[in-house]
Amino acid sequence: MIVDDVRRTVADGRSELSARISPEGMEPVRVWFTCPEELAPQGGADATPFLPSALHWCMRRDEELVIDGPVSPQVLDGLDDTMDVMYSLFPGRLRPARVTAHPGAPPPGADITACCFSRGVDSWHTVLTSLAAKADGDPPPTHLLYSPGHLSRYFTDGQVRHKADAVREVGDALGLGFVEVDTNIKQALEGFKGPILVATTLALGCRRVMIPSGVMQAVLRAKMTHPTLDHRFSTESTRIVHYGQAGRMAKMAVIAESELALRWIDVCKDDYPQSEINCGKCEKCLRTMIGLHVLDALDRCAAFERPLDPALLLTLRRIGEPHSWVELLHALGDGEFDRRLAAGIRLCLMHDQAERMKDLVRGLDEDTRAVRTYRRASRAVSRSMRGFDSAARRVEELQERLLIAHADHR
Numbered sequence: 001m002i003v004d005d006v007r008r009t010v011a012d013g014r015s016e017l018s019a020r021i022s023p024e025g026m027e028p029v030r031v032w033f034t035c036p037e038e039l040a041p042q043g044g045a046d047a048t049p050f051l052p053s054a055l056h057w058c059m060r061r062d063e064e065l066v067i068d069g070p071v072s073p074q075v076l077d078g079l080d081d082t083m084d085v086m087y088s089l090f091p092g093r094l095r096p097a098r099v100t101a102h103p104g105a106p107p108p109g110a111d112i113t114a115c116c117f118s119r120g121v122d123s124w125h126t127v128l129t130s131l132a133a134k135a136d137g138d139p140p141p142t143h144l145l146y147s148p149g150h151l152s153r154y155f156t157d158g159q160v161r162h163k164a165d166a167v168r169e170v171g172d173a174l175g176l177g178f179v180e181v182d183t184n185i186k187q188a189l190e191g192f193k194g195p196i197l198v199a200t201t202l203a204l205g206c207r208r209v210m211i212p213s214g215v216m217q218a219v220l221r222a223k224m225t226h227p228t229l230d231h232r233f234s235t236e237s238t239r240i241v242h243y244g245q246a247g248r249m250a251k252m253a254v255i256a257e258s259e260l261a262l263r264w265i266d267v268c269k270d271d272y273p274q275s276e277i278n279c280g281k282c283e284k285c286l287r288t289m290i291g292l293h294v295l296d297a298l299d300r301c302a303a304f305e306r307p308l309d310p311a312l313l314l315t316l317r318r319i320g321e322p323h324s325w326v327e328l329l330h331a332l333g334d335g336e337f338d339r340r341l342a343a344g345i346r347l348c349l350m351h352d353q354a355e356r357m358k359d360l361v362r363g364l365d366e367d368t369r370a371v372r373t374y375r376r377a378s379r380a381v382s383r384s385m386r387g388f389d390s391a392a393r394r395v396e397e398l399q400e401r402l403l404i405a406h407a408d409h410r
Helices: 048-061 073-077 079-089 121-132 157-174 196-204 248-256 259-264 283-294 310-315 322-331 336-370 372-409
Strands: 002-011 014-022 029-036 065-071 099-103 113-116 143-146 177-180 208-212 239-243
Touching (some): 002 048, 014 048, 029 177, 029 196, 048 065, 048 079, 073 079, 113 121, 113 196, 121 208, 121 248, 143 157, 143 196, 157 177, 157 259, 196 208, 196 239, 248 322, 283 322, 283 336, 310 336, 322 336
Parallel strands (some): 002 065, 065 099, 113 143, 113 208, 208 239
Antiparallel strands (some): 002 014
C-alpha cells in the first residue's frame, strides 16, 4: 500500500486533511478528515493520521506500507512495539509489516483536551468522572469530540445531525466546547478501518485526547481501541489517553446520579433505527435498562420510552459482553420481576455459549473431514455437534415456554 499526495486545504470554515491511498492491486481512493478551521493544526500536511488504518490493512494482508509524507518520529520509533501489540491482540489475523516512512514532527494543534463522546455508557462515565476529578492532576476535558463518519450507514442524514446536535447540547449543559471531526475512512475502502478512532483524534491534533474505556478489565477483548494500544499512537503534539477502568455497573452508577446523562444517554445498536429514542429491545438497550433498573434509575431515564420487559430477553440470540450480563445477574434482587429478569439472563447466557460452541465444533468438523487420518475424530466431532444442537433446541424450547408464561402473566 502506498499513502501519498497528502494535502491540507481549507474551505467554508473547515480544514481538510486528505491523502491518496493505493492498496496493492487496487484502484487508489482518497481518504479525508475534516475539522473546524480554528481548531485544526497550524502548519503543513501530516501523514500520521493515515498510518493506523493503513498499518492494520497491511498487517492483515501481508503488504508493505510506504508513506510518502511526514510521520511522527515518536510513532515511528515505537512502531515495532505497536505491531507486536496488534499481533498479540489478533494473532490469527495480523502479522508484522514492513513500513517505510519519513519522520517529521506533526504541526501543533489547538491547546484543548477533547473527549470522544458518543453518549454511550463509557463516554458518559469518562466525562462525568474526569470533570469531578479535575483537581486531581490530569486536565479535564474542554471539548466533546463527535465523529459522524463512525456511525452506521443505515442512519439517515437527519438522524446523524440530530446526534451531533445532542452532543452539542450536552456540551453546552456541561460548559464544554463541541468539535466535529468527520471522515470517510469507513466508506472509502472496504476493510480500511482498524484503529479509526485513534486516526480521527490524530487528524484533530489537539494537545490531549481522551478515549473512553470499553469492556470490563477482567474480560478485555481484542479490539482496535484498547488500553495497551491507543497511547502508542501518541505524537509529539497529541497525547492519547485511554480513560477509565471501572466495571459497567460502576459506570452506570455514575450515570444514575446525573439527570443530564439520564436524559441524553444513547446506547442503541439497532442498525435500522426508526426513531431518535433508544429502541429498548436490542441487546445493548436491555443490558443498560436492567442496570438502571437495579440502580432504581430507569423510571427517571427519559432516553428509554419502552418499559423493561423480561420477555424480550428471550428473543436475543447472541450477547456482546457475557461478563457484563453475569454482573447484572448478581446485582438483581429476589422479587418476582427480578427473578424473571434473572431467568431470561441465564437463558441468554446458555444460548450464547451453545451457539459459540457450535461454531467451534463446526470449524473442527470441517478440518477433520478434510484429513482422512482424522476420520475417528470427525465422528466424535459430529456426535458433539448433535449434542450441542440438542442442547440448543432444549434452550429454545424453554425460551418458548417462558414466552408463553410471560404472555399469560400479562
